[in-house]
Amino acid sequence: MKKNVLIIGAGGVAHVAAHKCAMHNDVLGDICIASRTQSKCDAIIESVLRKNHLKDTAKKLYSRAVDALDIPALVALIQDTKSEIVLNLGQSYVNMSVLEACIETGAVYMDTAIHEEPDKVCENPPWYENYEWKRKERCAERGVTAILGAGFDPGVVNAWCALAQQKYFDTIDTIDILDVNAGSHGKYFATNFDPEINFREFKKVWTWDERQWKLQKVHSIRMDYDFPVVGSCPVYLTGHDELHSLSKNIDANSIRFWMGFGDHYLNVFSVLTNLGMTSEKPVRLPDGTEVVPLKVLKALLPDPSSLAPGYTGKTCIGNFISGMKDGQKREIFIYNTCDHAECYQEVEAQAISYTAGVPAAAAAILVARGDWDVKHMVNVEELDPAPFIELLDQIGLPTEVEEKPLAFVPPAIAALDSVD
Structure with a gap:
């Protein structure tokens, strides 16, 4: 102990x-x-x-x-x-x-x-x-x-992959990890966790596809998914931590990560990026002071913890997994939903x-x-x-498993070549 x-x-x-x-x-x-x-x-x-x-x-x-x-x-x-x-x-x-x-x-x-x-x-x-x-x-x-x-991602979603491999599938073809926040914090623009780390994720999209690493453009591949509780939301192919261990430890042809972004978020992010504000490279000001734009941006944006009191809506994070079980094709969505207001009330x-x-x-x-x-x-x-x-x-984080009716078709990104 x-x-x-x-x-x-x-x-x-x-x-x-x-x-x-x-x-x-x-x-x-x-x-x-x-x-x-x-x-x-x-x-x-x-x-x-x-x-x-x-x-x-x-x-x-x-x-x-x-x-x-x-x-x-x-x-x-x-x-x-x-x-x-x-x-x-x-x-x-x-x-x-x-x-x-x-x-x-x-x-x-x-x-x-x-x-x-x-x-x-x-x-x-x-x-x-x-x-x-x-x-x-x-x-x-x-x-x-x-x-x-x-x-959670990484973490719980990894455990769900292990559970799927142990219990729900004999062989796994694809794992699509989907993360969406259908909530509102009332601010013009904010990130839900450390802005500096958040924006550093959006430099390249490394994805594990057909048992090889492929590099795609940021926010270039979208699909819409009808999530339990929160409904239909757009999600974009994104690089993420868990892919880098799951590609080694889970026997699947493709493991991909998708994150939800609204149009407003993408527009603001695009402007900030085009202005150079999401860069981690230091720049020198006319007076000789050296600053990192991304750190300046972090200082300007709301502290993620400050969003909690007024946050409304829910999150949904889940793994859509397809493969074979007992000679039959199977597809499941294993997921959790979480309510912002209930979280604030509790902790x-x-x-x-x-x-x-x-x-x-x-x-x-x-x-x-x-x-x-x-x-x-x-x-x-x-x-x-x-x-x-x-x-x-x-x-506080119950897992739900939804058997899918073999109707979900994710984008055929496996056919895409890597891009610079």
Whole structure:
């Protein structure tokens, strides 16, 4: 049994994870929230206490300040707090430093997004081979559990792929991961999570198609899908973290990711991109000051966590999977829907943060119980999906499975050649 959780980061996802960990601190033990700005951690603690979510009041819930790029400081923090589970919910630039600290101390490592370097975007696939998977051998040698991508996408969608392979299909042809937010935050323009990381995703579209990587133009391939609860929404072929491990670990001909965008979002994004505001490359101003346009844009846009109080509507994330079972063609949609207002009422966060933060807490609980404490590095689809999905059903993210009538036809992108 592992005890005591250290949460790195103080954004929207960390906020939700802290609430859910506190609600299960009888299993998880003491909880420390740490980030560069300690006041943000304290605000999360105030929210947890305000909602009366600290299940065992004898356990500690406290904050610390730390630079998550400083490995010795992280090591000291893990040791001082006696944390055996580290939830890395900070910016993806810190993944490798937090992972290194966990390897050194023997603490369990978990994150919800792939590592990135500030000066590199959309590197050659598979992305996990560039950084995380290079540490596999060291994790195994030291018996360190490292669970990569334990959010929703990546995370829950990966577990659904494993479940489909185990239970619903003998062979899988295509997996289309569909993510749509049919909600309104009332702002002129905003992103639902870190704008800097969000916009860096939209530089290239790497997709796994007919068992090879293909490069497509951003927002160039669209389809409309009739989602449960939220109805028909447009989604666009997009590159995403989970494709890069699923292509290795799930036996499927094509695995693709689609994200929903409205016309207004696309128009604003196009203008910002054409003006150079989404660039990660530094520019020098006439007075000699050097700035990164994307960081300036992030500073100008609303903080995603600030959207929560007025957010209305729902999200739907699901895997449309086609293949064969018992000699017959089969198609299913395995999904979850989440309500922004209900999330705010429960944990004072919006649904995008909720869907990423709850799975991270669930993964921590599974490790603490011993179900997922595997002593080496894995992506979520390499673990038994049953206890994860069962626990999520109990703590706020129920899974639904819809048998499809063999009528859904995704765009035939398999016939397209790669583009520059």
